[in-house]
Amino acid sequence: MIVKAFPQDFVWGVSTSAYQVEGAWNEDGKGESIWDRFCHTPYRIANGDTGDIACDHYHRMPEDVALMKELGVKGYRFSIAWTRIFPDGKGKVNPKGLDFYDRLVDELGKAGILANATLNHWDLPQALQDLGGWANRDTTDRFAEYARVMFDRLGDRVALWATHNEPVVVTSGYLGGSMAPGLADASVAYRVAHHLNLAHGKAVQVFRQGGYPGKIGIVLDLQNYIPESDSEADVLATQRMLDHSHHLFLDPIFKRQYPQGLMEWLGTIAPQPQEGDMEIISTPIDFLGLNYYFTLKVRYEPWGGLLKAAARPFSAPMWSQTEMGWGVHPEGLTAILLKLRNHYGNPDIYITENGTAAPDQPDEHGFVQDRERIAYLRRHLIAAHDAIQQGVNLRGYFVWSFMDNFEWALGYRPRFGIVRVDYATQKRIPKLSAYWYREVIRQNAVWE
Numbered sequence: 001m002i003v004k005a006f007p008q009d010f011v012w013g014v015s016t017s018a019y020q021v022e023g024a025w026n027e028d029g030k031g032e033s034i035w036d037r038f039c040h041t042p043y044r045i046a047n048g049d050t051g052d053i054a055c056d057h058y059h060r061m062p063e064d065v066a067l068m069k070e071l072g073v074k075g076y077r078f079s080i081a082w083t084r085i086f087p088d089g090k091g092k093v094n095p096k097g098l099d100f101y102d103r104l105v106d107e108l109g110k111a112g113i114l115a116n117a118t119l120n121h122w123d124l125p126q127a128l129q130d131l132g133g134w135a136n137r138d139t140t141d142r143f144a145e146y147a148r149v150m151f152d153r154l155g156d157r158v159a160l161w162a163t164h165n166e167p168v169v170v171t172s173g174y175l176g177g178s179m180a181p182g183l184a185d186a187s188v189a190y191r192v193a194h195h196l197n198l199a200h201g202k203a204v205q206v207f208r209q210g211g212y213p214g215k216i217g218i219v220l221d222l223q224n225y226i227p228e229s230d231s232e233a234d235v236l237a238t239q240r241m242l243d244h245s246h247h248l249f250l251d252p253i254f255k256r257q258y259p260q261g262l263m264e265w266l267g268t269i270a271p272q273p274q275e276g277d278m279e280i281i282s283t284p285i286d287f288l289g290l291n292y293y294f295t296l297k298v299r300y301e302p303w304g305g306l307l308k309a310a311a312r313p314f315s316a317p318m319w320s321q322t323e324m325g326w327g328v329h330p331e332g333l334t335a336i337l338l339k340l341r342n343h344y345g346n347p348d349i350y351i352t353e354n355g356t357a358a359p360d361q362p363d364e365h366g367f368v369q370d371r372e373r374i375a376y377l378r379r380h381l382i383a384a385h386d387a388i389q390q391g392v393n394l395r396g397y398f399v400w401s402f403m404d405n406f407e408w409a410l411g412y413r414p415r416f417g418i419v420r421v422d423y424a425t426q427k428r429i430p431k432l433s434a435y436w437y438r439e440v441i442r443q444n445a446v447w448e
């Protein structure tokens with residue numbers, strides 16, 4: 001057996017997000033978010049599921065943190081619901097909302113678990129959406145205000161701050177209609193992307209000016225895209241997919257410019273930076289959060305939408321597809337990590353999401369022997385270890401997800417947790433993968 005030991009201060013964590021686990025959608029003064037509105041709109045979510053209750057984490061948070069501690073978890077990545085803090089997105093702060101996150105970071109501190117807080121995990125206040133949402137440049141200033149309130153309140157106890165989670169998906173909420181706010185208007189989508197970048201930069205500047213302890217970064221959705229063939233058409237289609245999914249955010253932040261090829265391809269609907277915007281967006285960050293799940297093979301497709309590209313899941317030999325229909329390709333994770341080392345200044349990186357939905361058939365006690373998930377996690381940790389051996393500054397790994405939760409438009413069917421949630425009783429039941437992960441953390445190593 002080959003043991004692959006990780007660096008001594010490596011952070012072993014778990015991830016969730018507010019809308020997917022908290023529930024209490026309209027409790028203690030919380031305002032309506034675009035995901036509340038989207039879920040309450042007929043035919044948008046599988047089975048008519050909503051995040052109204054979810055995992056009831058809002059009420060069960062102390063027991064969830066206690067379970068993380070029991071499993072030896074060293075870091076908890078959560079997101080803050082903007083509408084708990086500013087029910088209308090701006091104006092009067094809701095003290096009960098602040099109190100919840102105060103209690104959460106205090107529980108984490110008592111448990112010796114690092115707090116990793118994301119400010120925007122897609123749940124924009126509906127009141128701001130009614131004013132144009134991320135398509136309205138004013139929202140970038142509202143975000144900076146919200147960020148300041150959170151830095152002031154929690155900044156002494158949060159080690160890692162992320163401005164956005166996967167901003168490209170917010171853009172999708174304006175492109176394809178499958179995510180909130182459920183629009184399909186390409187003419188707005190790239191203005192949204194620019195304002196997300198600008199809001200990120202403004203929040204980083206607030207963080208710097210405030211001299212808060214801790215570190216700040218952003219979490220990006222960086223899946224691995226490879227061309228279906230070496231034909232020029234497929235190679236160019238793959239480049240467009242990478243420009244849209246990776247470089248639309250990576251390049252402004254790390255290179256102070258948008259990818260030229262995408263700007264030319266988009267023409268009049270491309271981002272339109274104003275004077276000084278790119279300087280704000282590229283304010284240096286302390287780390288990059290990487291969400292990696294799969295590799296896709298890309299081909300030129302004349303009917304392939306705005307990018308004239310189509311993608312299919314790619315699995316390494318011996319792997320099948322996951323419950324989500326995704327390929328399994330651990331080598332893709334190493335490739336993304338090396339891309340960041342080679343082309344983006346080798347920043348400090350945390351893998352902020354990696355995991356898989358699996359069949360998860362419980363036995364009569366509700367216990368799940370999720371060997372498929374263990375195999376997935378183990379092989380991706382080996383891939384991450386390979387990257388560290390090649391000089392990548394990988395500082396931590398957060399499994400998606402701590403517990404089964406609301407999977408956006410797919411509702412509750414897909415289960416990503418290392419802890420099972422019986423939604424009828426809200427009982428938490430660690431799966432085999434949770435005990436496996438506890439051993440990985442204890443040994444600070446994974447074995448081949």
Ligand SMILES: N#[N+]C[C@@H]1[C@@H](O)[C@H](O)[C@@H](O)[C@@H]2O[C@H]12
Pocket residue numbers: 017020165166291353400407416
């Ligand atoms: N789908 N899927 C699982 C997971 C989703 O649940 C997260 O909220 C996102 O940040 C990211 O898409 C990844």
